Amino acid sequence: MSGLFHTLNIGSESLFASRQGVDTAGHNIANAQTEGFSRQRVNLEARAPSDARGIVIGNGVFVKNITRAHDQFLEKQINDTNQESGHSEARLDSMKPLESIYSPELGNGVTTELDKFFNAIQDLSNFPEELPVRTAVKETAQNVANSFKHVDERLKVQRDDINDRIAAEVGDASNMVADIAKLNVAIKGAETSAASEVPDLLDKQDKILRELTKKLDISYYRGDHNMVVVRGPSETLLVDRGNAAKLDVKRHDDGTMYDILVLDGAAFKPTVVTNTNKRGRLAGLVEVRDKVIPNLLGSNNKMAKGFASSMNDVHRQGFGLKEYKESVGRDFFNISDDPDQAAQSIRLDDLIMESANAISVAASPNAPGDNVLANDMLRLKEKKVMGDSSLNDYYANYVGVFGLDLVRSQQTRDADETLIRNLNSRRDSVAGVAMDEEATNLLKWQANFTASSKVITTVDEMIETVLQMKR
Amino acid sequence: MRVSDKQRYAEANHRIDQAKTDNSGTLEQLSTQKRVNRLSDDPVGVGQILRRRNQINDISQFSKNIEFTKGYIDRTEASLQGIHDYLIRAKELAVNLSNGTYAANSREAAGLEVKEIVEGVVSLANSSYNNRYVFGGFRTQTPPVTGDGQFTGDDGAVYLQVESGTFRQINLQGRTLFEPSADERAKGHFGMIETLALLRDSLRGDDMQGIRKAMDELDYQMEKTTSSQSTLGAVYNAIDETSKRLDLNNELTHSDLSRIEDADVYQATTDFKKTEAILQSTLMASNKLLQPSLLNFLQ
Numbered sequence: 001m002s003g004l005f006h007t008l009n010i011g012s013e014s015l016f017a018s019r020q021g022v023d024t025a026g027h028n029i030a031n032a033q034t035e036g037f038s039r040q041r042v043n044l045e046a047r048a049p050s051d052a053r054g055i056v057i058g059n060g061v062f063v064k065n066i067t068r069a070h071d072q073f074l075e076k077q078i079n080d081t082n083q084e085s086g087h088s089e090a091r092l093d094s095m096k097p098l099e100s101i102y103s104p105e106l107g108n109g110v111t112t113e114l115d116k117f118f119n120a121i122q123d124l125s126n127f128p129e130e131l132p133v134r135t136a137v138k139e140t141a142q143n144v145a146n147s148f149k150h151v152d153e154r155l156k157v158q159r160d161d162i163n164d165r166i167a168a169e170v171g172d173a174s175n176m177v178a179d180i181a182k183l184n185v186a187i188k189g190a191e192t193s194a195a196s197e198v199p200d201l202l203d204k205q206d207k208i209l210r211e212l213t214k215k216l217d218i219s220y221y222r223g224d225h226n227m228v229v230v231r232g233p234s235e236t237l238l239v240d241r242g243n244a245a246k247l248d249v250k251r252h253d254d255g256t257m258y259d260i261l262v263l264d265g266a267a268f269k270p271t272v273v274t275n276t277n278k279r280g281r282l283a284g285l286v287e288v289r290d291k292v293i294p295n296l297l298g299s300n301n302k303m304a305k306g307f308a309s310s311m312n313d314v315h316r317q318g319f320g321l322k323e324y325k326e327s328v329g330r331d332f333f334n335i336s337d338d339p340d341q342a343a344q345s346i347r348l349d350d351l352i353m354e355s356a357n358a359i360s361v362a363a364s365p366n367a368p369g370d371n372v373l374a375n376d377m378l379r380l381k382e383k384k385v386m387g388d389s390s391l392n393d394y395y396a397n398y399v400g401v402f403g404l405d406l407v408r409s410q411q412t413r414d415a416d417e418t419l420i421r422n423l424n425s426r427r428d429s430v431a432g433v434a435m436d437e438e439a440t441n442l443l444k445w446q447a448n449f450t451a452s453s454k455v456i457t458t459v460d461e462m463i464e465t466v467l468q469m470k471r
Numbered sequence: 472m473r474v475s476d477k478q479r480y481a482e483a484n485h486r487i488d489q490a491k492t493d494n495s496g497t498l499e500q501l502s503t504q505k506r507v508n509r510l511s512d513d514p515v516g517v518g519q520i521l522r523r524r525n526q527i528n529d530i531s532q533f534s535k536n537i538e539f540t541k542g543y544i545d546r547t548e549a550s551l552q553g554i555h556d557y558l559i560r561a562k563e564l565a566v567n568l569s570n571g572t573y574a575a576n577s578r579e580a581a582g583l584e585v586k587e588i589v590e591g592v593v594s595l596a597n598s599s600y601n602n603r604y605v606f607g608g609f610r611t612q613t614p615p616v617t618g619d620g621q622f623t624g625d626d627g628a629v630y631l632q633v634e635s636g637t638f639r640q641i642n643l644q645g646r647t648l649f650e651p652s653a654d655e656r657a658k659g660h661f662g663m664i665e666t667l668a669l670l671r672d673s674l675r676g677d678d679m680q681g682i683r684k685a686m687d688e689l690d691y692q693m694e695k696t697t698s699s700q701s702t703l704g705a706v707y708n709a710i711d712e713t714s715k716r717l718d719l720n721n722e723l724t725h726s727d728l729s730r731i732e733d734a735d736v737y738q739a740t741t742d743f744k745k746t747e748a749i750l751q752s753t754l755m756a757s758n759k760l761l762q763p764s765l766l767n768f769l770q
Binding site: 382396400403430431435 | 482517529612629
């Protein structure tokens with residue numbers, strides 16, 4: 001059927017389509033700076049033609065759907081890189097604070113205190129019978145013990161800090177997983193036969209997915225009704241349709257550090273994923289907490305133990321002054337036998353704490369001027385007491401290894417960041433809003449709108465003409 | 472290529488960040504004058520820096536040790552010189568008075584002088600430096616030689632570190648000077664004080680035989696003293712050499728440390744100027760870049 005009303009209808013549909021064009025351009029402009037927003041496009045389609053008295057005539061336009069500019073392969077690539085960059089970023093961020101413990105500017109580092117201690121022993125070698133010199137040895141020895149303890153404490157504070165951060169990030173990840181599942185429901189609900197996708201909801205979900213990939217090692221795909229299925233580490237099922245798994249932390253069996261749990265399935269069966277989670281921020285944090293810091297703690301403990309026991313070996317042979325001038329066998333330091341507690345337990349022996357006369361450097365009894373063992377102690381400075389290296393070399397070595405690790409993770413982070421920036425730039429190139437383009441679109445739709453209204457006014461005039469025919 | 476607004480803003484932000492980071496990095500070098508400000512600036516360098524600082528610290532301690540050692544040896548040497556002078560005087564007296572032309576009362580008077588000499592030698596044998604008796608071995612807190620010439624010290628050899636890995640003996644073991652070894656005793660030699668006491672008693676007792684015997688023995692004692700002096704002199708020279716070497720080493724290590732640790736100020740200044748210029752032009756360019764839009768031309 002065709003007639004004037006048919007033409008009027010074409011005009012009004014065209015008017016509607018043009019208005020929709022302006023509307024979408026406005027939506028794009030409004031969201032130009034919205035994180036995760038993809039620009040939208042109005043897809044018009046000519047209506048199916050109809051046959052009127054043997055002529056096929058056009059039926060005007062209709063708004064077929066509104067889609068977003070989106071490249072799902074690029075999105076996958078971004079998320080893949082996000083996993084790596086989340087890992088390297090968290091690793092670097094949590095290692096960076098450790099650096100200050102070992103920075104060369106800190107005057108009270110272990111080596112500085114060791115130097116001062118050995119200087120005091122030099123003085124003791126020069127003046128073995130002087131009480132002030134002995135007191136200085138006592139003081140500097142206490143400072144050495146404290147510097148070992150200090151390193152131990154600061155490393156542990158950082159480790160606890162990272163542990164808390166892991167708990168917080170797991171909480172965040174758990175919320176994200178729940179949000180993704182909720183959006184799945186919303187996406188399915190909003191789907192109509194005409195519009196198979198809902199751009200704004202998909203954008204929102206993609207954004208959360210991007211954040212989740214930064215945190216956790218996941219893989220995902222879009223299944224039925226555009227709903228996303230997310231799998232976590234150890235083949236756990238994080239999101240399936242509207243069902244979300246829970247993520248939680250639990251103290252490890254030894255009661256200190258957190259394990260990461262995924263509770264999935266209908267029964268919410270817990271799976272420990274602390275070590276199977278290889279990528280994302282959480283993996284980086286766990287790595288620093290469970291590998292980097294324990295290594296540093298171990299080296300510090302080993303050094304404390306090596307220093308204390310080699311000092312004790314020498315000191316035990318020595319005679320002291322006054323009340324101690326005829327007896328041997330005293331320790332210089334007390335230190336725990338447990339290698340994990342060496343640095344935190346090291347302290348001066350009680351006898352020395354009580355009296356500096358108990359400092360025993362004489363190889364023979366009743367010999368106040370005997371400095372033989374003080375010289376033996378001095379030799380410890382160069383001696384390979386740490387297996388195949390001296391104390392200072394051992395320190396420089398383990399700190400250097402940590403430093404190189406730090407530099408390497410900085411480089412990895414920088415590389416990942418560049419990669420992410422490039423990918424994001426490509427994504428923005430596809431999905432970002434360009435103002436100039438939107439301005440052109442506005443002009444375009446406006447002109448279209450004006451022209452459509454001309455169709456309507458023309459038909460109006462034609463109807464007028466028809467009505468004039470009979471008065 | 473399609474360029475969205477977000478891309479342009481992100482790019483501008485990134486460039487400005489980069490320029491600021493570079494700029495503040497060189498600023499840090501300029502204000503600390505150090506190239507290595509934290510471990511990650513140069514992890515291998517930090518190891519080297521620690522080692523150099525350690526060396527410098529050692530060297531200043533060794534210099535302190537050497538100063539002490541020199542003082543200690545000076546004191547020992549002065550005492551030996553004093554003892555040697557006393558022995559010469561005693562020898563003179565012995566030579567003169569072994570001549571029969573002198574009367575017994577002259578010998579009596581000379582005996583009095585030798586008595587003083589004995590006391591003088593004992594007092595020098597008990598010299599101390601910084602409250603330590605220098606001839607007593609490790610028994611530094613008790614006078615090593617009694618009035619009648621008994622040696623009460625021990626054979627402790629006091630070693631001090633004067634260089635990395637080098638310990639030097641700085642004391643003379645008093646026993647070799649003041650007490651005859653079994654070997655010497657077998658050959659008929661006496662202790663130093665014993666010899667002087669023999670001379671003193673022989674002079675007083677007008678015992679020509681004894682005077683001559685003491686006279687010969689004095690030669691032996693003088694020889695022993697001289698040889699000890701030359702031993703000490705050798706140690707002193709060696710330590711002096713070490714001290715010079717340490718000074719040189721100190722300078723080298725300092726310049727080495729500076730090379731590793733310090734910023735090249737000219738380089739850093741140029742870099743700073745450069746990064747500053749880059750930052751400014753980035754800011755300027757960003758300003759220009761972000762302004763034009765079709766919207767500005769639509770009225």
